[in-house]
Amino acid sequence: MSRTGRRPGAPETSEAILRAARRAFGDRGYEAATFRSIAEDAGVDPALLVHYFGSKEELFAAALNWPVHPVDIFGGLETSNTTEMAEMIVRRYLSMLDQPQVRDAILAMVRSAVSNERAARMLREFVTEEILAILGRITSASDSELRASMVASQLVGIAMLRHVVRLQALVEATTDEIAVLVAPAIAGYLR
Amino acid sequence: MSRTGRRPGAPETSEAILRAARRAFGDRGYEAATFRSIAEDAGVDPALLVHYFGSKEELFAAALNWPVHPVDIFGGLETSNTTEMAEMIVRRYLSMLDQPQVRDAILAMVRSAVSNERAARMLREFVTEEILAILGRITSASDSELRASMVASQLVGIAMLRHVVRLQALVEATTDEIAVLVAPAIAGYLR
Numbered sequence: 001m002s003r004t005g006r007r008p009g010a011p012e013t014s015e016a017i018l019r020a021a022r023r024a025f026g027d028r029g030y031e032a033a034t035f036r037s038i039a040e041d042a043g044v045d046p047a048l049l050v051h052y053f054g055s056k057e058e059l060f061a062a063a064l065n066w067p068v069h070p071v072d073i074f075g076g077l078e079t080s081n082t083t084e085m086a087e088m089i090v091r092r093y094l095s096m097l098d099q100p101q102v103r104d105a106i107l108a109m110v111r112s113a114v115s116n117e118r119a120a121r122m123l124r125e126f127v128t129e130e131i132l133a134i135l136g137r138i139t140s141a142s143d144s145e146l147r148a149s150m151v152a153s154q155l156v157g158i159a160m161l162r163h164v165v166r167l168q169a170l171v172e173a174t175t176d177e178i179a180v181l182v183a184p185a186i187a188g189y190l191r
Numbered sequence: 192m193s194r195t196g197r198r199p200g201a202p203e204t205s206e207a208i209l210r211a212a213r214r215a216f217g218d219r220g221y222e223a224a225t226f227r228s229i230a231e232d233a234g235v236d237p238a239l240l241v242h243y244f245g246s247k248e249e250l251f252a253a254a255l256n257w258p259v260h261p262v263d264i265f266g267g268l269e270t271s272n273t274t275e276m277a278e279m280i281v282r283r284y285l286s287m288l289d290q291p292q293v294r295d296a297i298l299a300m301v302r303s304a305v306s307n308e309r310a311a312r313m314l315r316e317f318v319t320e321e322i323l324a325i326l327g328r329i330t331s332a333s334d335s336e337l338r339a340s341m342v343a344s345q346l347v348g349i350a351m352l353r354h355v356v357r358l359q360a361l362v363e364a365t366t367d368e369i370a371v372l373v374a375p376a377i378a379g380y381l382r
Contacts, residue, residue, distance in 0.1 A: 019338050029305075041339070053321050107305075110305060114305050114355050120355060120356055123356060124356050124358060127356065132358070146360040146364050146368065146369075147372065149360045150349075151362075152358070153345065153353075154376070156351050156356075157347045158341075158344045158348070160301075160305075160347050161318075161344045162346065163346075164304060165304055165316060165347075166311065167318060167340045168319065169323075169336040172342075173337050181338065182377050183381060184347070184376075185258060185376035185379055188375050188379070189372060189376070
């Protein structure tokens with residue numbers, strides 16, 4: 001295994017643990033998702049979680065990091081103009097949210113962050129280091145970090161209302177319908 | 192009784208109504224919880240609910256200890272143009288989030304909604320009937336409900352990243368700095 005912080009072992013076991021962890025963090029939040037309950041869901045001994053991931057915080061990070069790479073949403077856009085960039089960001093993000101595995105990870109992050117300061121800090125560091133850093137290179141304004149944060153806030157708000165609160169209009173809207181409305185807003189932030 | 196918007200009366204009666212309302216909204220959701228059924232549960236005449244709380248919206252707000260009335264953010268805007276409207280919505284919303292009591296209530300609602308399907312349903316129905324209804328009157332587009340949902344998603348995202356995740360740039364930004372960036376995005380949704 002090449003992944004930083006992950007100890008060597010049978011890939012299928014660690015994948016099963018990660019899947020169970022994503023579900024557990026997503027359904028119950030960081031605090032309530034115990035090693036024991038995740039191990040039970042994954043059908044493994046709790047000691048294996050320690051063996052593979054060390055701590056709950058590391059398991060959380062691994063569970064969340066694994067399927068979502070910010071560069072998949074925000075990378076390789078520097079050559080486009082602002083309008084094209086905005087539309088690509090929105091479309092890539094929405095198509096990621098349509099994949100249950102990725103959606104689970106994002107919702108796990110959000111659910112955990114609202115109920116636990118440690119998870120909020122991890123999400124904050126993740127967004128700041130991974131997402132704002134990329135977006136900050138796209139916009140050259142002096143308030144680029146605030147502008148990048150506004151992009152993130154619009155994307156997080158869509159995930160919240162489409163997949164957690166499930167506002168009917170947002171649930172029923174297609175990716176195209178949402179992208180057409182949101183892209184100009186995102187473009188405004190990136191300008 | 193010192194509580195704003197609550198009319199004087201026997202405290203035990205209004206407490207009984209609030210308990211019944213919390214149960215009713217929680218169990219059946221905002222829409223199905225009628226004044227009549229709540230009055231029945233509380234063992235009082237429906238007229239007393241009107242006497243104490245005025246409207247279902249105010250009863251819901253009181254039951255949740257919810258100090259925000261959508262009309263305070265979204266009301267009385269119909270006479271402005273779209274740009275002015277958007278700026279007023281953002282400024283009113285941000286100044287509400289700056290009041291600890293209001294912020295706590297909003298975050299409590301978000302926290303409940305992300306971890307509890309019943310709370311998510313209550314929030315969904317509340318947003319749909321009270322907020323989207325007002326915003327739907329502002330925009331005349333055929334996709335007005337989706338547009339109103341996009342406004343809500345941007346506002347929810349700001350609360351999440353400014354007050355829960357606490358992204359540094361958003362925490363440090365003034366109301367003015369945020370309003371200047373967000374108002375054009377909101378105006379785009381309302382057009």
